[in-house]
Amino acid sequence: MIQLITIKAIIQDHQGKILLVRGGDNLWEMPGGRVEIGDGVEKTLRRELGEELGIHDVEIGDIVGVSDSLMALHNSQLFIIAYSCKINPTIELKLSDEHSELGWFSQSEIEKLDIMPAKRYLLDEYFRKLKG
Numbered sequence: 172m173i174q175l176i177t178i179k180a181i182i183q184d185h186q187g188k189i190l191l192v193r194g195g196d197n198l199w200e201m202p203g204g205r206v207e208i209g210d211g212v213e214k215t216l217r218r219e220l221g222e223e224l225g226i227h228d229v230e231i232g233d234i235v236g237v238s239d240s241l242m243a244l245h246n247s248q249l250f251i252i253a254y255s256c257k258i259n260p261t262i263e264l265k266l267s268d269e270h271s272e273l274g275w276f277s278q279s280e281i282e283k284l285d286i287m288p289a290k291r292y293l294l295d296e297y298f299r300k301l302k303g
Contacts, residue, residue, distance in 0.1 A: 172247060173246060180220060181201055189278075223267050225264060225267075226264070228259055232256060
């Protein structure tokens with residue numbers, strides 16, 4: 172079994188909405204990606220946000236949580252680590268061909284989206300921590 176680590180950014184705008192992207196599997200997720208050998212959290216997030224959305228200036232905050240998922244099809248276990256991040260609110264996001272769509276969603280809107288359970292857990296954890 173292969174173990175993979177991904178780092179995800181939970182980015183909230185001034186209206187409290189969270190930035191999500193829709194992947195090739197038609198599921199919504201936080202932007203971010205797989206850690207490459209020798210890369211840490213900061214390098215991974217900066218690379219992935221640049222590739223996926225054209226974001227090159229990001230403030231990486233606190234860890235939100237860690238989740239995992241078994242992926243039988245790929246004989247792998249995926250560990251997902253999410254961080255609270257801030258970006259310049261005036262930046263123009265440029266969606267790569269890695270994703271089909273992006274959007275800003277409220278907590279109630281997120282509850283209705285198709286999201287992998289392990290990633291949904293991290294979004295729920297983010298909102299729980301906001302409420303204290």
